[in-house]
Amino acid sequence: MPRGSAVAAGPPDSQPSTHETTEALVAVPGYGGGPPPPSIPRPPVSNARMGMLMLIGAETMFFAGLIGAYVVFRFGSPVWPSGHLYLPVGITWVNTAFLLFSCYTMWRAIRCIQADQQQPFVRWLAVTALLGSVFLGVQGFEWVRLVHDGLTISAGMYGATFYTLIGCHGLHVLAAVLWLGIVLVQARRGKFSPQHLIGVEICGMYWYYVGAVWVVLFPLVYLN
């Protein structure tokens, strides 16, 4: 009996087990025979892109944690100096433009390699890396000035949140620049082609992401 009752309970997706004809059985997905298995086509999102998307998801949760903390302190404090009071807002506007422009140049670079234009590809990549480095340099320079002016990480919640948030973003830019450096070297050696450009593409995804995070952080930290 156990065998019979087991069948009555049915496999997943099963219909009642009272099939009369062979065809009926064959048509039931769980029972085998059945239609030939759908062969899995080339996955719509390649492994590398998928991995990068997930890294970006995780990074977003990381920044969400930090931004959440910032918001708690920013809006929970009775007094919170306006960004304009301490921070070099003007120059950071310019710096923001650099970073956003670097996203554009990155996009141009990828367009070029898709069209197999090696020379402009390498050039646009180099411009992107340069812009990224300039962004970092300006940030570093401003930090030195800020610390000199007395805004240190331990000088209260303002400094602590500022350096933690902006510093974490800076580290991400640094990682992106270093990675782009490697990609640039590979690009100059002609490693990429329209058929083989995943290495540039995922580096580009990360680069856009770092730019996008800045679009959130800049108004939040500097502009209010």
Next chain:
Amino acid sequence: MSEAGAAAAHDAHAEHHELGFIRTYIFSTDHKMIGRQFLFASILMLIVGGLLAMMIRWELAWPETAVPFTSWISEPFMYPADEDSAVGAVEGLSEYVDPYPGANFAKSLGSVGGAHMDPAFYNSVFTMHATIMIFFVVMPFMVGGFGNYLIPLMIGAGDMAFPVLNMLSFWTAVPATIMIVYSFFVEGGAAAGGWTMYATLSADPTLSGVDTGADLWVISLLILGVSSLMGAINYITTVVNMRAPGMTWFRMPLVIWSLFVTAILLLLALPVLTAALGMLLFDRTMGTSFFMPGGGGEPILWQHLFWFFGHPEVYILVLPAMGVTSDILSTFSRKPIFGYKAMAFSMMALAFLSWIVWGHHMFVSGMNPVLGTAFMLTTMVIAVPSAIKTFNWLGTLWGGNIRFTSPMLFALGFVSNFVIGGLSGIYMASTPVDIFIHDTYFIVAHFHYVVAGIIFGMFAALYYWFPKIFGRMMNETLGKVHFALTYIFFNCAFFPMHFLGVGGHMRRIYNPLQYEFLHDMQWWNVFITMSAFCLGLSQLIFFVNFIWSLIAGKKADKNPWEANTLEWTAPSPPGHGNFETTPTVYRGPYEYSSPLVQEDWLPQDRKLGPEAVTASQ
């Protein structure tokens, strides 16, 4: 490697030799080797965590007496037994110790290399017990070990999507593990703020008296977060992209579903902990005060961030055990799992709900009562998918042709413990009740029924897949004895904790006898400790069985349990690259007792023509 495996995969075998010792056993990129590495590392840590638990239990049953076999631990953690006065003995304590059962036994055993535990060290011991058990035993065992081993095999892939990332994931977990163990040996000892590391206790070294040890704790978990991140990316990509032809989403075994959902939780929850740990580290070392009210910080913020990670974390721990249980119950009931899709969707529901319930850990932390009520309701909703799972497990057993093998017994043990732990969870979800039992032994009982109950899922998985992993069978008789003793002593150790908790016994206390109202219940503590020791000793049977079977167990066939899933179509153990040819999948994983075939199992990759169907009629 078994005869069959060696013969079948001799090509792969040759490749193995080419790789050399280091690439094969140490820096291997083969998911099966990495899985085994995680497995062995976590079993070692299970011993460490278990011994720490024994120290905690000794202290609670016979407070401030000498703990046996600990004299090798140096001062200021343990004091030599003859220096009674060295430890701040509360006046007249011995007067309470003597009348309790086993006091004489304790005294005589304590004289064997015994030493007194410093109260501050007790804090380190329970902190590290929990940290090790959660992050260095259950996670690496289930997610690192079985996640790695099973995912490619059960979806019919040759390896993970990113084998090198996989190797790096293990080799970043190693320094984290070494660091957490090493933290015992630095000045001031290991972290002592509880595994939850609540600020302000954790944010200022002077408060818990532990400096370097707690820094190492933070750094170790930061590194472990990177390791988990790499693992999660790998698992998700592999499941999404690398399934064999015909392996549609709803033909995946539930254990793969559970590991997939777990990986998503890992991916999104761990970074939040990383952010919080980063701020904590800054507070400790850079002079910020994120969590220190003195400098304008917010201790409650730590709790929010920690539990926003922490509740998904408990599902990271328990979901794989649920998946394993589903597979094993179906195999040994010789019946399809009851409600396959409901099982898969309830796991997704659990994963989703786990993001919106974290406040139930903070009912007494000073939350707005409206918020508390919201968290109470969301938490109670968790009972719905949990109940779906439980009833479907029962439905699977119902009318089945049950084979009581050791993996089956452990899976049943997991279900029964989960029911108890799940029910006590509903008590605590209710704010008015939780205000009373919060931070008592009731909660300790609750989370041991769920988290420590996972150990049953771990053993079930190990007994079940041991033949596949190591090519040999484990001894069934020893396995059954191991189960019986573990099940009995587990319940004797943890069930009475409910009574202590309702009686007001706080958790995380060094000496319950300091509180007069607890004296009457001290004999429960003694009973629990005795049971816990027996539970620990019972594991020796497992270790004997495990090591003996590794060396001299009976050679395993491809499919010793007559199961359907793809890993059983590969040799035991599978060679490099897993399958001789990529399998093609024709049906779901639980076609047991199908009328289409003579046998009562029907593997996923077996092609049936219409002839077979007619023949069976």
